[in-house]
Amino acid sequence: MAISFYKYQGTGNDFVMVDNRKRNFPAEDEALVKHLCDRRKGIGADGLILLQDHPDYDFEMVYYNADGRVGSMCGNGARCTVRFARQLGVIEDVACFLAADGEHQANVERDLIQLKMNDVKSVERIGEDYYLNTGSPHYVRFVEGVEALDVYAEGRAIRYNERFKEVGTNVNFVQRLSDSEIYVRTYERGVEDETLSCGTGVTACALVAGLQGMQSPVNVKVLGGELQVAFEQVEDGSFKYIYLIGPAKQVFSGTVPLQQV
Numbered sequence: 001m002a003i004s005f006y007k008y009q010g011t012g013n014d015f016v017m018v019d020n021r022k023r024n025f026p027a028e029d030e031a032l033v034k035h036l037c038d039r040r041k042g043i044g045a046d047g048l049i050l051l052q053d054h055p056d057y058d059f060e061m062v063y064y065n066a067d068g069r070v071g072s073m074c075g076n077g078a079r080c081t082v083r084f085a086r087q088l089g090v091i092e093d094v095a096c097f098l099a100a101d102g103e104h105q106a107n108v109e110r111d112l113i114q115l116k117m118n119d120v121k122s123v124e125r126i127g128e129d130y131y132l133n134t135g136s137p138h139y140v141r142f143v144e145g146v147e148a149l150d151v152y153a154e155g156r157a158i159r160y161n162e163r164f165k166e167v168g169t170n171v172n173f174v175q176r177l178s179d180s181e182i183y184v185r186t187y188e189r190g191v192e193d194e195t196l197s198c199g200t201g202v203t204a205c206a207l208v209a210g211l212q213g214m215q216s217p218v219n220v221k222v223l224g225g226e227l228q229v230a231f232e233q234v235e236d237g238s239f240k241y242i243y244l245i246g247p248a249k250q251v252f253s254g255t256v257p258l259q260q261v
Contacts, residue, residue: 001258005036005043007251008084010076010113012196012224014251016043017084020050020062030068036256037066043256046188046195049077051084058091060098065190073101073135075199075244079113082106083248101135111249117203117242123211130208134242137169138204146175146183151194155187172201174209181219182209196224199244203229207239217245 003025006017016036018025026032027050036042047065054060061081065071078099085091086108095106107114117134124131130140139158143149155171158164168189175183184205186198206218206229217230227246231239 002255003036003258004253004255006084006087006253007043007045008080008248009224009251010079010197010199010248011222011227011246013076013198014045015074015077015080016045016048017080018048018050019084019088021053021059023052025050027062027064032068032258033064034066034068037064037068043254046191047071047074047077049074049081049084051081051088051090054098057098057103058095059085061100063100067190067192069190071100071190072137073099073118073200075115075117075135075201075203076197076246076248077199078104079106079115079199079244079246079248082108082113082115083250087250099135111247112245113248115199115244117200117244120207120239120242123208123237130204130211131169132204132207134200134203134207136200137167138201139164139169139171140174140205140208141172142174142176142208144175146173146185149173149185151185151187155194156192159187159189159192170198170201172198172205174205176209176214177221179214180217181221182206182214183221185223194223197222197227199227199246202227203242203244207231207242210239211237 050062052060105116171187186201230243232241
């Protein structure tokens with residue numbers, strides 16, 4: 001038996017995409033998912049995504065981290081899944097789909113995917129830093145000289161500290177570049193390393209920038225390209241009408257024989 005797959009990337013955050021509408025992918029096999037995401041022995045990706053039928057939505061997105069375990073919401077992965085769904089003919093230019101954190105809507109506009117994120121009702125302060133959930137948990141720290149930062153070491157120290165070591169958190173380091181732009185680097189749990197981009201992390205950082213007075217939309221530079229986050233801030237400090245906007249592209253496709261796993 002062979003698995004057909006498609007490789008997608010959104011600002012360098014890359015995914016193995018599988019059309020699982022026939023439910024023939026062995027999703028319970030963590031070792032298989034981990035193998036497919038391995039960059040030396042498998043296809044190589046930050047995560048694996050199954051596109052599945054759902055009776056109440058255009059499709060369901062099921063996301064797995066590179067460690068083989070089921071993950072929480074993945075913003076860049078969701079944008080790639082929308083592009084994948086359009087390629088398969090599941091949708092045209094508008095999508096309403098189910099992800100780990102509930103319902104999402106998205107629009108396809110040429111090279112860009114506009115993804116509506118869920119409302120964020122609260123942001124916690126931890127000293128000078130911030131902690132919030134944008135579908136996945138994110139720790140946000142503003143720094144200077146983010147390009148020179150050892151994101152792996154500093155991110156790992158926070159991810160495995162006493163508070164977060166059991167469940168884990170993604171860790172973002174942010175530098176303000178101008179009145180409308182930030183630069184974000186992210187250590188991702190599940191990958192356990194820095195990735196070129198993290199959609200839910202970029203969203204979290206833009207919202208925190210909004211708390212600090214930056215107006216929507218916020219332009220975001222990441223190692224893998226550029227994204228934009230639009231939002232409406234409520235007087236109580238919560239956020240609604242949050243959109244993650246950026247490109248999502250197919251890289252290649254192929255098949256992998258299961259007997260090699």
